[in-house]
Amino acid sequence: DTGVSQDPRHKITKRGQNVTFRCDPISEHNRLYWYRQTLGQGPEFLTYFQNEAQLEKSRLLSDRFSAERPKGSFSTLEIQRTEQGDSAMYLCASSSTMNTEAFFGQGTRLTVV
Amino acid sequence: DQQVKQNSPSLSVQEGRISILNCDYTNSMFDYFLWYKKYPAEGPTFLISISSIKDKNEDGRFTVFLNKSAKHLSLHIVPSQPGDSAVYFCAENTGNQFYFGTGTSLTVIP
Numbered sequence: 224d225t226g227v228s229q230d231p232r233h234k235i236t237k238r239g240q241n242v243t244f245r246c247d248p249i250s251e252h253n254r255l256y257w258y259r260q261t262l263g264q265g266p267e268f269l270t271y272f273q274n275e276a277q278l279e280k281s282r283l284l285s286d287r288f289s290a291e292r293p294k295g296s297f298s299t300l301e302i303q304r305t306e307q308g309d310s311a312m313y314l315c316a317s318s319s320t321m322n323t324e325a326f327f328g329q330g331t332r333l334t335v336v
Numbered sequence: 337d338q339q340v341k342q343n344s345p346s347l348s349v350q351e352g353r354i355s356i357l358n359c360d361y362t363n364s365m366f367d368y369f370l371w372y373k374k375y376p377a378e379g380p381t382f383l384i385s386i387s388s389i390k391d392k393n394e395d396g397r398f399t400v401f402l403n404k405s406a407k408h409l410s411l412h413i414v415p416s417q418p419g420d421s422a423v424y425f426c427a428e429n430t431g432n433q434f435y436f437g438t439g440t441s442l443t444v445i446p
Contacts, residue, residue: 227379256433265340265425265436266380279432314379316434323368323387323429327379 225249227328229315235334236305243301244331248317255298256325257290258314259283266314272298273320305335339363340428342437350445355413357440359426364407368429371400371411373422374439380425384411416444 228247236242248255253274258266269288271279274295284290287305292298302309312332316325341360349355361369367388372380386393386400386409393400399412413420423439 229379258436263345263438265342265427265438266434268433268435271433316379323385324370324382325429325434326382327372330377330379332377 227315227317227326229313229328229331231331232329233332233334235336238307238335239304241301241303242305242333243299244313244315244333246298246300246315246317246328248297248315249326250296252317252319252322252326253295254318254320254325255292256316256318257298257300258316258327260312260314260330261310269300302333305333307335309333310335339435340426340437342426342440344440345438346441346443348443348445349416351418352415355411355416355420355442355444357411357413357424357426357442359409359411359437361407361409361426361428363428363430364404366428366430369400369402369409370427370429370434371398372425372427372436373420374425375422383424385429413442416442418444418446420444 230245255272257269260266272292287303290300312330314330316327318325370385371383374380402409426437427434
């Protein structure tokens with residue numbers, strides 16, 4: 224399977240704990256995106272990388288959130304001191320500069336209790 | 337303010353009939369619009385896209401229409417099948433990110 228891969232698929236954590244999610248994009252794609260989706264809403268943009276450079280961040284990405292893509296391949300999204308409002312589906316997508324579409328992974332469902 | 341709007345949260349259609357999903361956008365600067373399909377507990381799957389230099393793009397049972405003067409796009413599914421039941425999102429590609437609508441839940445009744 225050469226699609227976008229996200230790990231874990233599900234995460235339940237206690238409020239105040241830190242969590243980290245991983246995304247492996249399609250191998251030839253240089254662009255990587257993180258989105259968040261809550262019930263009844265469309266995916267909301269969090270941040271975007273071109274190769275290893277983080278080029279854009281949404282105001283939704285508070286100081287508790289950090290994303291990295293150290294070698295321009297996989298990416299991690301860390302949430303520190305989780306809050307109940309962080310409960311959502313976190314989606315990763317990748318694309319190439321030649322494509323007009325992005326391809327999404329299966330998502331990581333985060334539940335903060 | 338929402339850049340891409342889907343004003344119908346849900347739609348029910350009989351199997352074999354046409355499904356029409358609608359989307360309005362506010363910013364005319366960008367070149368590509370897309371439709372994604374999403375099943376519960378999965379990520380969105382790319383369906384079809386259209387460039388702003390076109391007014392129609394067709395792929396099998398799926399056709400997307402773009403009306404630039406009205407800032408409106410629509411997705412037609414003909415004939416509709418029960419497996420098409422899902423949430424459909426329209427999206428706009430700005431070059432740095434994709435703006436998504438809130439989705440329309442399509443139910444195709446056998």
